[in-house]
Amino acid sequence: MAKELHELNELEERVILVAVEMDERSSRSAMDTDACLDELEELVKTAGATAVARSVQKRERIHPGHYLGTGKIEELKAMLLAYDATGIVCDDELSPAQLRNLEQMLGTKVMDRTIVILDIFAARALSGEGKIQVELAQLKYRLSRLTGMGASMSRLGGGIGTRGPGEKKLETDRRYIKERIAELNKDAQEIRTHRELLRAQRSKKGTPVISLVGYTNAGKSTILNRLSDAGVLAEDKLFATLDTTTRKIELPGGSEVFLTDTVGFIQKLPHHLVQAFRATLEELQYADILLHVVDASDANRAEHIEVVYDTLRSLGCEDTPVITVFNKMDREVELPLPMDTMARDIVQVSAQNGDGMDVLLERVEKLLQSFRKSITALVPYTEGSLIGWIHGRCEIIREEHTGEGVLLEVYVDEESANRLEKFKVNE
Numbered sequence: 001m002a003k004e005l006h007e008l009n010e011l012e013e014r015v016i017l018v019a020v021e022m023d024e025r026s027s028r029s030a031m032d033t034d035a036c037l038d039e040l041e042e043l044v045k046t047a048g049a050t051a052v053a054r055s056v057q058k059r060e061r062i063h064p065g066h067y068l069g070t071g072k073i074e075e076l077k078a079m080l081l082a083y084d085a086t087g088i089v090c091d092d093e094l095s096p097a098q099l100r101n102l103e104q105m106l107g108t109k110v111m112d113r114t115i116v117i118l119d120i121f122a123a124r125a126l127s128g129e130g131k132i133q134v135e136l137a138q139l140k141y142r143l144s145r146l147t148g149m150g151a152s153m154s155r156l157g158g159g160i161g162t163r164g165p166g167e168k169k170l171e172t173d174r175r176y177i178k179e180r181i182a183e184l185n186k187d188a189q190e191i192r193t194h195r196e197l198l199r200a201q202r203s204k205k206g207t208p209v210i211s212l213v214g215y216t217n218a219g220k221s222t223i224l225n226r227l228s229d230a231g232v233l234a235e236d237k238l239f240a241t242l243d244t245t246t247r248k249i250e251l252p253g254g255s256e257v258f259l260t261d262t263v264g265f266i267q268k269l270p271h272h273l274v275q276a277f278r279a280t281l282e283e284l285q286y287a288d289i290l291l292h293v294v295d296a297s298d299a300n301r302a303e304h305i306e307v308v309y310d311t312l313r314s315l316g317c318e319d320t321p322v323i324t325v326f327n328k329m330d331r332e333v334e335l336p337l338p339m340d341t342m343a344r345d346i347v348q349v350s351a352q353n354g355d356g357m358d359v360l361l362e363r364v365e366k367l368l369q370s371f372r373k374s375i376t377a378l379v380p381y382t383e384g385s386l387i388g389w390i391h392g393r394c395e396i397i398r399e400e401h402t403g404e405g406v407l408l409e410v411y412v413d414e415e416s417a418n419r420l421e422k423f424k425v426n427e
Helices: 002-010 030-046 070-082 096-106 113-124 128-143 150-154 174-205 220-227 271-276 278-286 301-314 357-371 384-393 414-423
Strands: 014-022 050-059 087-090 109-112 209-214 245-250 256-261 289-295 322-327 345-348 373-379 395-401 406-412
Touching: 014 030, 014 070, 030 050, 030 113, 050 070, 070 096, 087 096, 087 113, 096 109, 109 113, 113 128, 113 271, 128 174, 209 220, 209 278, 209 301, 220 245, 220 256, 220 289, 220 322, 220 357, 289 301, 289 357, 322 357, 345 357, 373 384, 373 414, 384 406, 384 414, 406 414
Parallel strands: 014 050, 014 087, 087 109, 209 256, 209 289, 289 322, 322 345
Antiparallel strands: 245 256, 373 406, 395 406
16 A cells, blocks of 8 residues: 555645746736745646645746756756756747747756646536547647647656547647647537527527626636535636536526526637637627626736636627626725626625625626616417517516506516507506
């Protein structure tokens, strides 16, 4: 047994985190670098490795050939021996040349932030759709690095960067990878078509769609579980869940909405992942309201808010109404909370214990009502199908059965208002 435990310990990856800190003329400050490395350490931990040290080099710009200066590379060689590290993880996405040169100069496994994130996604994707999207992202990333990944291309023995659907394709040639990408793109298009059909069905029913967005680990899945019986995995980890989940929930006034959970955002989200997950993230473009969940207890919450809005802009969702939800208010939270001028409303909640969730639903209902108008209509009993349609599509404020028909006061959208126009009454 002792021998078996010893063998398991030998397989543990021990990595050194490496970053380049730009000078003051750059947009990246020392505080940003520390925050990024903290996040990178969490990513590495989530991927199953241990960060044993950090190394930061201050430069005017990243070295185009080998990311770091030669002096820092020599320092890293000594650190690898001193900490018995098995590799390094760079905080930026490396070019094929940088990856190859660093591996040759250091004689060790070299990874970047993108490899780590792809590895986590490969381990966490459960649905067929998620696996397709992850494999597509992996192959696109590796396609441009077939000639540059050096020793890591032939390393199939385990560790970060070797998991997931693309694992057995590390040593295939460029032509085969391109063929596989074409197949996956076809599958992704079928997923997109299926989603469009589901959206069309929801649109016919007139049920509003509310999408949860936010930085990873902000508590989106916990909110979904609190408001529904979704049973989604909710852990204090980055990217605990990847697959989109939609549940129907009831608002205080009795109307129903679809609540959708989406993958969390992160700083420097690899563009391959944004492209591969576009079929999933397209749901955000059709949402009536975005619930922007923010971890109020996080020291970098203001930066996280900006990352989310930047990602939303890249997806074309900048005009969708937003309610910002400051979550985890049961923890130690520094006040005042950051300003969010992009939000239509702001709510403070604790999804863990349920505080503020009733207020959140009330604010969602209030915002939805502001998009619609209230009308009163007297619908004859002979229009039974229309009455049923109203019940399925509109939010009913008041319903009264009279001798002439059903007197209804309802919140309606434009289509509903047109159908009820000839039955409209003035009270």
